[in-house]
Amino acid sequence: MKLLVFTLLIIALILEASLTTIPFVFLVLLCLLVLLRENWLFVFAFAFGLVLDLVSFKTLGISSAFFVVFLFLVLLYQSKFEIATNAFIFFSSLLGSFAYLMILGYNNSLILQTILSSIIGLLLFKLVRGLKVKIYG
Amino acid sequence: MQKRNFVSYFLIFLALSLIIFGASKIGLLKPLDSLGKGILSPFQALTYGAFAKITDFGSNSQVKALQAQNLKLTKKLVDQNKLIADNKALRDQFQIQNPKSTSLIEADVIGAPVFIPGISVPETLILNRGENDGVKAGQAVIYEANLIGKVAEASAFSSSVILVSNASLSFTAKSLETQSQGVVKGQGGGEMILDNVLLTDSLQKQDTVLTKGDVNAEGSGFPPDLVVGKIVSISKNPSDLFQKADVKSLIDFSKLTKVFVIANY
Numbered sequence: 001m002k003l004l005v006f007t008l009l010i011i012a013l014i015l016e017a018s019l020t021t022i023p024f025v026f027l028v029l030l031c032l033l034v035l036l037r038e039n040w041l042f043v044f045a046f047a048f049g050l051v052l053d054l055v056s057f058k059t060l061g062i063s064s065a066f067f068v069v070f071l072f073l074v075l076l077y078q079s080k081f082e083i084a085t086n087a088f089i090f091f092s093s094l095l096g097s098f099a100y101l102m103i104l105g106y107n108n109s110l111i112l113q114t115i116l117s118s119i120i121g122l123l124l125f126k127l128v129r130g131l132k133v134k135i136y137g
Numbered sequence: 138m139q140k141r142n143f144v145s146y147f148l149i150f151l152a153l154s155l156i157i158f159g160a161s162k163i164g165l166l167k168p169l170d171s172l173g174k175g176i177l178s179p180f181q182a183l184t185y186g187a188f189a190k191i192t193d194f195g196s197n198s199q200v201k202a203l204q205a206q207n208l209k210l211t212k213k214l215v216d217q218n219k220l221i222a223d224n225k226a227l228r229d230q231f232q233i234q235n236p237k238s239t240s241l242i243e244a245d246v247i248g249a250p251v252f253i254p255g256i257s258v259p260e261t262l263i264l265n266r267g268e269n270d271g272v273k274a275g276q277a278v279i280y281e282a283n284l285i286g287k288v289a290e291a292s293a294f295s296s297s298v299i300l301v302s303n304a305s306l307s308f309t310a311k312s313l314e315t316q317s318q319g320v321v322k323g324q325g326g327g328e329m330i331l332d333n334v335l336l337t338d339s340l341q342k343q344d345t346v347l348t349k350g351d352v353n354a355e356g357s358g359f360p361p362d363l364v365v366g367k368i369v370s371i372s373k374n375p376s377d378l379f380q381k382a383d384v385k386s387l388i389d390f391s392k393l394t395k396v397f398v399i400a401n402y
Contacts (some may be wrong), residue, residue: 014180018249019185020254022252054174056248058210061154109252111254
């Protein structure tokens with residue numbers, strides 16, 4: 001399972017490091033957390049946040065802190081409500097992407113980017129869920 | 138998952154992130170930061186290069202050739218005007234070329250994060266040259282005498298560049314044809330305006346806009362006579378204090394793979 005998580009995050013990191021401002025790493029982390037609900041995802045969130053800050057010339061630790069806080073909020077929410085739903089993924093990725101893009105200063109086409117991010121988040125959720133079922137049953 | 142478990146994970150990694158953030162803000166992690174960027178930049182270059190090849194595949198070669206020719210001709214025009222002006226001032230014993238090739242550092246673009254790759258215009262570029270190669274924050278970045286942007290931050294092995302169209306960038310400029318002066322302001326999304334031009338000054342469509350020059354004592358900044366772009370529309374209202382014009386760069390920022398940093402003017 002950890003290999004699948006690592007592979008997905010590496011692909012997301014490559015895309016975000018050189019090609020796009022859409023927060024792929026954040027979206028993959030969100031989908032993985034909703035599906036797996038494992039504590040070790042905090043380690044991945046921290047490590048990949050640091051690498052992302054390194055390659056995108058951001059202050060080290062800013063992405064890690066954001067990822068860790070957002071994952072924590074999602075886990076708090078799951079103790080009261082069901083989170084493995086399309087609606088939750090859509091709205092949490094909408095809110096998270098908006099906050100993340102604002103913090104990092106990607107203000108150009110912010111609304112459009114946020115909406116596209118939440119659609120990608122939803123598609124990623126379906127993809128990761130499909131992969132999880134196919135590989136691990 | 139036990140609630141207490143994930144709370145402890147959260148607290149540990151949040152504290153670590155904040156410590157790193159604080160240390161990075163005050164510059165304690167600069168050597169580590171530079172080392173990390175040095176290790177990761179070849180991988181970044183590989184990804185960006187592969188994507189640039191994919192997006193370039195199938196593009197019209199005739200259009201590309203004409204665009205390249207247009208760039209060369211604009212550069213010639215600027216050089217020629219510069220030479221004429223210098224001759225007038227009886228300084229024709231020097232052959233002026235702007236900027237001098239000896240002061241340029243060649244750099245590959247290894248990252249240009251945009252909203253939709255290949256379609257949107259980037260706001261920043263990441264280059265594979267850094268402080269070890271002589272790149273410093275504040276230096277101008279060009280391509281065939283066209284202004285691309287300014288180095289925002291430099292680590293040992295790589296650097297980030299703010300593009301001229303970035304909303305955070307503004308600088309003094311002039312029109313090549315009429316020498317009207319104003320301030321170029323980035324608008325984001327590849328857009329720029331030439332603002333604060335006096336109403337009495339003359340601006341025309343297709344005028345070439347050049348940098349006026351604001352090099353500091355250390356040799357950093359924008360040298361004069363770099364091509365910013367061409368005027369595409371003019372907004373002139375008699376009741377306003379100034380007139381302004383929309384400026385379009387001759388360079389397609391999303392397709393840049395190589396640029397030059399002016400190390401010392």
